[in-house]
Amino acid sequence: MHKARHSPLNSIAAHGALILWTVIALFPVVVILINSFKTRQAIFREPLALPTGESFSMIGYQTVMKQGDFFLYFQNSMIVTVVSLFLILLFGAMAAFALSEYRFKGNTLMGLYLALGIMIPIRIGTVAILQMMVATGLVNTLTALILVYTAQGLPLAVFILSEFMRQVSDDLKNAGRIDGMSEYAIFFKLVLPLVRPAMATVAVFNMIPIWNDLWFPLILAPSEATKTLTLGSQVFIGQFVTDWNAVLSALSLAILPVLVLYVIFSRQLIRGITSGAVK
Amino acid sequence: MTALSLEKINKSFGDVHVLKDINLTVEPGEFVVFVGPSGCGKSTLLRTIAGLEDASSGTIRIGGKEVTQTPPAKRGIAMVFQSYALYPHLDVTGNMTLGLKQAGETKAVIDERIGVAAKMLSLEAYLKRRPAELSGGQRQRVAIGRAIVRKPELFLFDEPLSNLDAALRMATRVEIARLHRELGASMIYVTHDQTEAMTLADRIVVLRDGRIEQVGSPMELYNDPDNQFVAGFLGAPSMNFLPSEAGGTLGIRPEHLTISATGTLPGTVTHVERLGGDTNLLVETAQGILTVRLFGQHPEKVGDKVVLGYDPGHVYRFDKDGKRLR
Ligand SMILES: Nc1ncnc2c1ncn2[C@@H]1O[C@H](COP(=O)(O)OP(=O)(O)O)[C@@H](O)[C@H]1O
Ligand SMILES: [Mg+2]
Numbered sequence: 001m002h003k004a005r006h007s008p009l010n011s012i013a014a015h016g017a018l019i020l021w022t023v024i025a026l027f028p029v030v031v032i033l034i035n036s037f038k039t040r041q042a043i044f045r046e047p048l049a050l051p052t053g054e055s056f057s058m059i060g061y062q063t064v065m066k067q068g069d070f071f072l073y074f075q076n077s078m079i080v081t082v083v084s085l086f087l088i089l090l091f092g093a094m095a096a097f098a099l100s101e102y103r104f105k106g107n108t109l110m111g112l113y114l115a116l117g118i119m120i121p122i123r124i125g126t127v128a129i130l131q132m133m134v135a136t137g138l139v140n141t142l143t144a145l146i147l148v149y150t151a152q153g154l155p156l157a158v159f160i161l162s163e164f165m166r167q168v169s170d171d172l173k174n175a176g177r178i179d180g181m182s183e184y185a186i187f188f189k190l191v192l193p194l195v196r197p198a199m200a201t202v203a204v205f206n207m208i209p210i211w212n213d214l215w216f217p218l219i220l221a222p223s224e225a226t227k228t229l230t231l232g233s234q235v236f237i238g239q240f241v242t243d244w245n246a247v248l249s250a251l252s253l254a255i256l257p258v259l260v261l262y263v264i265f266s267r268q269l270i271r272g273i274t275s276g277a278v279k
Numbered sequence: 280m281t282a283l284s285l286e287k288i289n290k291s292f293g294d295v296h297v298l299k300d301i302n303l304t305v306e307p308g309e310f311v312v313f314v315g316p317s318g319c320g321k322s323t324l325l326r327t328i329a330g331l332e333d334a335s336s337g338t339i340r341i342g343g344k345e346v347t348q349t350p351p352a353k354r355g356i357a358m359v360f361q362s363y364a365l366y367p368h369l370d371v372t373g374n375m376t377l378g379l380k381q382a383g384e385t386k387a388v389i390d391e392r393i394g395v396a397a398k399m400l401s402l403e404a405y406l407k408r409r410p411a412e413l414s415g416g417q418r419q420r421v422a423i424g425r426a427i428v429r430k431p432e433l434f435l436f437d438e439p440l441s442n443l444d445a446a447l448r449m450a451t452r453v454e455i456a457r458l459h460r461e462l463g464a465s466m467i468y469v470t471h472d473q474t475e476a477m478t479l480a481d482r483i484v485v486l487r488d489g490r491i492e493q494v495g496s497p498m499e500l501y502n503d504p505d506n507q508f509v510a511g512f513l514g515a516p517s518m519n520f521l522p523s524e525a526g527g528t529l530g531i532r533p534e535h536l537t538i539s540a541t542g543t544l545p546g547t548v549t550h551v552e553r554l555g556g557d558t559n560l561l562v563e564t565a566q567g568i569l570t571v572r573l574f575g576q577h578p579e580k581v582g583d584k585v586v587l588g589y590d591p592g593h594v595y596r597f598d599k600d601g602k603r604l605r
Binding site for chain 2: 171177179180181194
């Protein structure tokens with residue numbers, strides 16, 4: 001049994017499958033990247049060709065930069081994503097800790113209520129959310145987006161994190177209590193480090209939809225000062241003409257920060273797994 | 280001044296009544312062992328003493344002070360867990376000093392206590408290691424060290440040896456007994472293993488279904504059990520029970536059965552365990568299968584017909600409910 005798993009044939013098959021999957025997954029990204037460096041004609045004539053000396057062009061990036069507010073859009077997207085992730089992780093972990101650690105009336109009910117949000121898409125409530133934002137004067141602020149994304153991310157975060165927290169040894173938390181640690185210290189110093197892999201998972205799951213969202217920025221914060229990158233890129237897509245060079249360049253640029261965030265979290269994820277809990 | 284006194288402690292989890300009217304006092308310097316089958320409430324009782332669970336009713340006093348409402352860190356106790364429960368992100372020193380730092384002790388005091396505890400437990404070479412880099416026995420010593428440095432009024436141990444292999448268990452048992460002598464501290468030790476209970480305890484508390492069945496020194500309980508449960512729980516191999524004519528039960532310890540021509544219990548040997556020093560026979564008789572413990576080495580083998588005898592002075596009598604008739 002043990003030997004069979006290491007046979008070269010199996011290993012080749014596994015690598016083959018993984019490589020195939022990687023190619024399929026990366027294909028659209030690569031197409032976007034290479035075409036962002038080509039002239040308009042070259043994009044349409046040979047979409048799969050690499051840029052050559054003849055077809056190479058930075059016109060897309062120049063258009064994007066000239067569009068002026070592009071760095072502001074970038075910054076807006078970054079603020080909204082990072083702050084939302086922070087709040088989702090913080091409040092999600094706190095709620096998960098309460099649900100998994102303390103016995104109180106309605107604990108199960110509360111867990112179910114929080115999990116319900118996983119099944120109901122938040123966009124159903126868009127009209128009500130917009131009314132609330134108008135009433136509170138939050139329309140056209142980044143705060144509006146952050147609040148909505150935090151609400152959107154919390155249910156899954158609570159669900160995943162409370163499952164992981166249930167597995168943290170009771171003895172460890174009790175040892176902390178006997179040593180005089182407060183419940184906050186137990187939460188931040190003992191439990192959080194042990195569920196770091198789960199936190200990274202939650203962060204990665206939430207990051208992409210928030211970064212790429214067009215719906216809520218369009219409805220809640222379409223002003224010039226609060227546009228996010230995704231919304232900002234829409235100026236290049238017209239009803240009659242679409243500036244494909246600019247669209248592809250904007251998309252290529254939009255990938256970068258997500259990539260950086262992903263690398264940060266995946267490092268954490270690996271570190272979390274290797275440091276491991278001590279039984 | 281008593282080290283610990285429990286008055287009418289009850290504890291329920293919802294509808295489940297786990298601890299029922301527990302009354303107990305522990306004298307200073309005493310080593311008390313809670314023993315009983317799994318699920319009888321030993322850990323719950325220990326956690327209630329520690330303050331990790333609130334008692335549903337009753338009063339707890341530690342070192343003369345009432346602590347029923349006091350948080351665990353202020354009760355003057357230290358606890359050692361079965362799973363060691365070391366802080367994975369701290370090294371050995373960090374693990375042992377966290378409690379003192381939380382209590383605001385000065386660096387001089389902390390250093391001195393760490394030095395003493397590390398020496399006592401031969402941990403000096405490992406002070407900078409993380410728990411993940413230690414063996415099971417070393418982790419358990421760190422866990423004990425973490426308790427010692429706090430200089431508690433009362434040590435609480437919850438099955439500290441269960442995760443160790445047999446050889447290490449014996450060595451650590453001896454070590455805990457030595458620590459108890461050196462520190463002279465009051466200790467409460469929970470186990471389901473009657474050998475640990477017999478070898479370590481000044482006094483044993485036998486628990487069953489959340490009730491104290493009997494309290495006494497190991498030999499008191501062994502020689503003079505109050506009921507059939509205690510008689511059967513302590514001693515290995517455990518006591519033989521046979522029906523008596525009066526409707527109750529007779530109990531005879533395996534070492535009090537002998538092979539003798541003048542005996543009254545004829546039977547057939549069904550199994551033999553040769554331990555070198557002892558020989559255990561399982562003998563099928565009309566009254567059921569009886570265990571016989573013979574000292575030294577004996578030639579009996581499976582299938583042999585034997586007649587068992589006993590001294591009537593070594594027979595325990597129990598009534599229908601298992602209560603001892605004296
Ligand atoms: N937190 C809890 N919630 C509900 N029931 C519990 C809890 N802790 C223990 N119990 C119950 O209390 C009983 C005694 O448990 P425990 O004290 O752990 O037994 P022991 O340590 O003697 O094996 C068991 O029946 C267990 O199911
Ligand atoms: Mg237990």
